Amino acid sequence: MLQAEMERMGQKAKEAAYKLGSVSTKVKNEALMAMAKALEERMELILTANEQDMEAGRAKGLSNALLDRLLLTPDRIREMAEGLRALVALPDPVGEVVKMWTRPNGLQIGKMRVPLGVIGIIYEARPNVTVDAAGLCLKAGNAVILRGGSEAFNSNKAITDVISAAATSAGIPEGAIQLVETTDREAARIMMRMNGYIDVLIPRGGAGLIQTVVENATVPVLETGVGNCHVYVDEDADLDMATRIVVNAKTQRPAVCNAMETLLVHEKIAEEFLPKVAAALKEKGVELRGCQKTREILPDCNPATEEDWKTEYLDLILAIRVVEGFEQAIEHIHNYGTKHTEAIVTNNYQRARAFLQRVDAAAVFVNASTRFTDGYQFGFGAEIGISTQKLHARGPMGLEELTTVKYIIFGDGQIRT
Amino acid sequence: MLQAEMERMGQKAKEAAYKLGSVSTKVKNEALMAMAKALEERMELILTANEQDMEAGRAKGLSNALLDRLLLTPDRIREMAEGLRALVALPDPVGEVVKMWTRPNGLQIGKMRVPLGVIGIIYEARPNVTVDAAGLCLKAGNAVILRGGSEAFNSNKAITDVISAAATSAGIPEGAIQLVETTDREAARIMMRMNGYIDVLIPRGGAGLIQTVVENATVPVLETGVGNCHVYVDEDADLDMATRIVVNAKTQRPAVCNAMETLLVHEKIAEEFLPKVAAALKEKGVELRGCQKTREILPDCNPATEEDWKTEYLDLILAIRVVEGFEQAIEHIHNYGTKHTEAIVTNNYQRARAFLQRVDAAAVFVNASTRFTDGYQFGFGAEIGISTQKLHARGPMGLEELTTVKYIIFGDGQIRT
Numbered sequence: 001m002l003q004a005e006m007e008r009m010g011q012k013a014k015e016a017a018y019k020l021g022s023v024s025t026k027v028k029n030e031a032l033m034a035m036a037k038a039l040e041e042r043m044e045l046i047l048t049a050n051e052q053d054m055e056a057g058r059a060k061g062l063s064n065a066l067l068d069r070l071l072l073t074p075d076r077i078r079e080m081a082e083g084l085r086a087l088v089a090l091p092d093p094v095g096e097v098v099k100m101w102t103r104p105n106g107l108q109i110g111k112m113r114v115p116l117g118v119i120g121i122i123y124e125a126r127p128n129v130t131v132d133a134a135g136l137c138l139k140a141g142n143a144v145i146l147r148g149g150s151e152a153f154n155s156n157k158a159i160t161d162v163i164s165a166a167a168t169s170a171g172i173p174e175g176a177i178q179l180v181e182t183t184d185r186e187a188a189r190i191m192m193r194m195n196g197y198i199d200v201l202i203p204r205g206g207a208g209l210i211q212t213v214v215e216n217a218t219v220p221v222l223e224t225g226v227g228n229c230h231v232y233v234d235e236d237a238d239l240d241m242a243t244r245i246v247v248n249a250k251t252q253r254p255a256v257c258n259a260m261e262t263l264l265v266h267e268k269i270a271e272e273f274l275p276k277v278a279a280a281l282k283e284k285g286v287e288l289r290g291c292q293k294t295r296e297i298l299p300d301c302n303p304a305t306e307e308d309w310k311t312e313y314l315d316l317i318l319a320i321r322v323v324e325g326f327e328q329a330i331e332h333i334h335n336y337g338t339k340h341t342e343a344i345v346t347n348n349y350q351r352a353r354a355f356l357q358r359v360d361a362a363a364v365f366v367n368a369s370t371r372f373t374d375g376y377q378f379g380f381g382a383e384i385g386i387s388t389q390k391l392h393a394r395g396p397m398g399l400e401e402l403t404t405v406k407y408i409i410f411g412d413g414q415i416r417t
Numbered sequence: 418m419l420q421a422e423m424e425r426m427g428q429k430a431k432e433a434a435y436k437l438g439s440v441s442t443k444v445k446n447e448a449l450m451a452m453a454k455a456l457e458e459r460m461e462l463i464l465t466a467n468e469q470d471m472e473a474g475r476a477k478g479l480s481n482a483l484l485d486r487l488l489l490t491p492d493r494i495r496e497m498a499e500g501l502r503a504l505v506a507l508p509d510p511v512g513e514v515v516k517m518w519t520r521p522n523g524l525q526i527g528k529m530r531v532p533l534g535v536i537g538i539i540y541e542a543r544p545n546v547t548v549d550a551a552g553l554c555l556k557a558g559n560a561v562i563l564r565g566g567s568e569a570f571n572s573n574k575a576i577t578d579v580i581s582a583a584a585t586s587a588g589i590p591e592g593a594i595q596l597v598e599t600t601d602r603e604a605a606r607i608m609m610r611m612n613g614y615i616d617v618l619i620p621r622g623g624a625g626l627i628q629t630v631v632e633n634a635t636v637p638v639l640e641t642g643v644g645n646c647h648v649y650v651d652e653d654a655d656l657d658m659a660t661r662i663v664v665n666a667k668t669q670r671p672a673v674c675n676a677m678e679t680l681l682v683h684e685k686i687a688e689e690f691l692p693k694v695a696a697a698l699k700e701k702g703v704e705l706r707g708c709q710k711t712r713e714i715l716p717d718c719n720p721a722t723e724e725d726w727k728t729e730y731l732d733l734i735l736a737i738r739v740v741e742g743f744e745q746a747i748e749h750i751h752n753y754g755t756k757h758t759e760a761i762v763t764n765n766y767q768r769a770r771a772f773l774q775r776v777d778a779a780a781v782f783v784n785a786s787t788r789f790t791d792g793y794q795f796g797f798g799a800e801i802g803i804s805t806q807k808l809h810a811r812g813p814m815g816l817e818e819l820t821t822v823k824y825i826i827f828g829d830g831q832i833r834t
Contacts, residue, residue: 018751022775103796107785114777116807195631199807214612215635220808223637241830248832334435356825358439360531368524368828377833378824379520390533390616390821391637392809404807407795408773411785413658415665416794 002182006190009145010197012175013118017143019173021115025092028139031170032088035135036081038166039159043077049158050127057151069125070152080131080159083382087139090381093399094141097408108410113403115141117199120191122147122213124205127155133204134163134177136384140402143176145198147191149205150183157181192217204385207312222392222401224385227257227340228312229370232329232355233273234346235266241367242345243277248369249343251284255314257386258341258373262309262319264329267293270322274298286316293322309336326351330358337361340388341373362388362395419599423607426562427614429592430535434560436590438532442509445556448587449505452552453498455583456576460494466575467544474568486542487569497548497576500799504556507798510816511558514825525827530820532558534616537608539564539630541622544572550621551580551594553801557819560593562615564608566622567600574598609634621802624729639809639818641802644674644757645729646787649746649772650690651763652683658784659762660694665786666760668701672731674803675758675790679726679736681746684710687739691715703733710739726753743768747775754778757805758790779805779812 039046050072057067093113100110119142123129130146137144148156160179168174180187192201195218202222203213210225231249233242249260265273274297278288288294289304301320308319309332323329333342343365344355352366363373373395375383380398387393393401456463467489474484510530517527536559540546547563554561565573577596585591597604609618612635619639620630627642648666650659666677682690691714695705705711706721718737725736726749740746750759760782761772769783780790790812792800797815804810810818 018777021777101796103794107789107794109795117777218632220637220640220806222808238830244830244832252833360435360438360534361823363824363826365826366828368826368831369833371833372524372826372828372831373824377520377524378526379518389637391639394821395824404811406778407780407790407812409780409782409785409789411783411789413655413661414785414789415661416669416786416788 013143016175034170036084049154232264236348237345290320430560433592451583451587453501466571649681653765654762707737
């Protein structure tokens with residue numbers, strides 16, 4: 001029965017996507033504005049639903065961190081509305097002809113950006129994802145099926161009711177924004193195998209969720225998430241700059257995937273650099289775990305084990321390794337990195353180039369903080385997540401990444417011989 | 418044990434891919450030339466191995482069509498070698514900076530094409546895929562793990578031995594071209610779940626193989642294959658042109674995915690067009706299956722059922738439906754098409770534009786044969802297959818589609834605030 005219910009949703013989304021492909025930018029933008037306005041006007045309804053979720057969460061003993069993620073306030077709702085309005089200003093990727101060429105036989109071939117179709121999003125506690133994802137998918141001409149966490153069920157339902165009604169009244173086909181209205185875990189499993197209805201599945205949440213989706217989905221998946229990111233401070237680094245970058249990469253927002261987890265330091269500058277950076281990190285409350293050589297320089301640093309090189313702490317903890325040189329740094333990143341974001345601090349031209357060339361990651365930085373791997377920071381204006389796989393999109397995914405292409409071919413009766 | 422063996426292959430491929438990313442275009446091209454030369458020089462070895470496969474195939478009672486696919490001849494081997502040489506002339510996609518921009522904070526961000534890493538190819542009878550796939554993957558800087566059909570095992574092994582030795586001697590890292598050296602079906606299953614070793618899996622073969630891979634893979638898959646393609650002959654078509662296109666789309670090579678399977682004809686021109694096109698098709702030996710209206714015009718046409726609209730015949734059979742107009746044609750394609758290739762024949766400007774806009778398929782043609790959906794015909798110079806999914810690549814996949822991107826970012830000490 002749930003299977004049939006999910007397929008009905010899928011069919012509805014598919015029909016909506018088919019119509020949505022021809023909806024003008026103007027109508028999509030009006031819908032985004034209407035959705036934003038509705039969120040603000042129906043704030044009480046959403047806050048009441050959120051209060052239910054918060055009460056249930058407290059009763060269930062959710063951690064304060066989780067409760068904070070779950071919490072909606074008038075300010076947070078206004079922020080969500082502003083996010084939708086910001087999408088209006090972004091260029092519509094749909095219909096752009098990326099390139100066009102003519103073949104010797106006269107066929108004129110163009111590569112045109114078109115919506116992906118139906119996007120499934122499976123996510124966890126934060127109800128703002130509901131609005132973000134719906135807005136991004138809509139602007140890129142896609143229908144969306146949202147599957148939020150059970151803790152936020154009432155909030156997500158209230159939000160979806162409000163924004164999907166506003167979208168429909170602004171001329172968006174019904175079924176373009178749908179929420180899976182059950183907390184039954186089986187619904188997510190079904191979504192993962194809805195080939196023919198869902199074109200792409202994007203999981204947003206912790207490593208466990210992403211793993212489950214990758215393991216079980218037959219629908220193509222855009223994997224997001226894990227970042228075991230490094231900063232390598234080269235022998236030719238400006239040590240003040242290196243300190244600023246390391247402190248920023250570790251502490252500006254430690255719980256996110258583009259935060260640094262391991263610091264690699266060239267042995268030639270370790271004695272000068274480590275005490276300096278350690279002092280700055282300790283001021284920010286960072287726990288340090290170092291290799292043997294690090295601990296010879298920083299005696300009160302905890303020891304790092306093999307496990308530490310592999311760990312994405314997402315916390316105020318930093319692993320430190322002193323390396324013999326550039327090659328060992330590259331090798332460490334090759335062995336332990338998750339191909340998300342890697343950075344070198346150096347003033348050496350050749351090693352800067354070699355690092356950019358040889359490190360295999362979605363984003364490779366010279367002399368800047370890893371924290372810049374982000375759709376807004378890259379200038380995409382919005383972000384649906386950061387891809388950590390290599391197919392389709394790598395790194396921050398904005399509106400363009402929510403489209404595919406089709407070839408449009410103009411002929412004059414050409415046949416193949 | 419097989420699991421461990423496969424993982425050893427995967428590890429070797431991963432290491433080779435890591436090194437291959439920095440190998441110059443010059444070395445890759447020299448390797449392609451060396452591989453071509455080796456194929457020609459070691460022809461006897463390959464033909465002997467192929468004879469073993471052919472004998473076993475005959476003993477197993479393989480069909481003549483399958484035996485023909487399996488057969489290698491000196492000419493076919495020379496063609497394979499020429500295919501490798503043709504790759505030398507194509508531009509190397511690796512390292513191209515697709516775009517570059519500067520952010521207000523001075524960060525300079527570039528999007529650079531890089532290899533995917535390790536590509537797994539699972540394919541069926543034809544041993545030429547071994548050479549094609551190895552050459553394409555190599556030119557795009559990827560390591561490849563090949564898993565051919567059991568019927569062609571000896572041929573594939575001989576070919577891989579020859580070309581991988583030639584590649585290595587030309588400076589390509591060992592492990593860049595590997596064949597799974599067992600006919601155990603379990604090996605393919607293991608490949609499908611080698612996340613962490615294989616970045617992308619490409620199945621090449623019949624619908625059954627592709628379905629199995631899509632159902633079972635946890636590694637990201639590039640789906641290729643099924644094409645239930647239509648030609649819609651509009652009321653404003655040039656009927657001579659329409660006849661040429663229809664005959665070409667159906668008969669020039671009926672067994673491939675871009676051949677037409679169903680013809681849609683506007684009712685206003687059906688009486689004039691159908692007898693004309695039917696005569697031309699019958700001359701080519703095509704069996705016609707029509708809707709009620711078609712059969713009123715062509716009395717000796719067989720009846721078409723619902724099943725016919727859904728069928729990819731891959732044979733000299735054509736389903737024909739007379740439609741009330743453009744909208745019904747679009748709707749038929751929407752309901753039965755597989756989003757591969759669709760064509761309209763018309764001289765009406767508005768409907769040509771509407772068809773290009775509204776039909777959701779990898780390739781949409783105006784006034785040309787569906788048979789042009791092909792990497793060579795599009796000017797890509799080579800093709801690894803035709804994607805029928807929407808992620809990453811859609812339609813013919815050439816060298817560019819065997820790459821991903823990485824962001825390279827040049828900073829001057831920027832931190833995020």
